[in-house]
Amino acid sequence: MVGLLQKVKETSMAGLQPETLDSVNVMIKQQETAVTQLDHQRSNIMSMLQRGKDLVKDTHAPSFMKTEVSNLETGWSEAYGQTVEKLKKLKGELACQSLE
Numbered sequence: 466m467v468g469l470l471q472k473v474k475e476t477s478m479a480g481l482q483p484e485t486l487d488s489v490n491v492m493i494k495q496q497e498t499a500v501t502q503l504d505h506q507r508s509n510i511m512s513m514l515q516r517g518k519d520l521v522k523d524t525h526a527p528s529f530m531k532t533e534v535s536n537l538e539t540g541w542s543e544a545y546g547q548t549v550e551k552l553k554k555l556k557g558e559l560a561c562q563s564l565e
Contacts, residue, residue, distance in 0.1 A: 470540040473499055473548060489559045496552040503545050510541050 483489040517534035520526050 470544040473503065473544045483558060486562050489555060489562060493555045493559060496548060496555055499548050500552055503548060514538055
């Protein structure tokens with residue numbers, strides 16, 4: 466799951482600047498798809514995070530568990546935040562290009 470979140474984050478961070486209105490629209494659709502996919506995974510991620518947090522409380526839990534739970538939580542927050550932020554920027558770009 467962390468790998469998937471990393472891939473989404475990298476895609477969202479790609480600094481391609483759209484040059485035409487059509488390319489902005491294509492990029493918006495891609496970001497909307499990414500946000501939708503993340504939204505569909507939200508319940509699974511939150512469930513895994515909660516189970517991980519519960520396991521960490523167990524005195525017999527492996528020491529790496531806390532780090533893995535933290536990595537998943539950070540990865541989710543960063544991936545979702547960056548994806549939504551890029552979508553907002555693209556929509557702003559679309560609005561600016563539409564006014565020109």
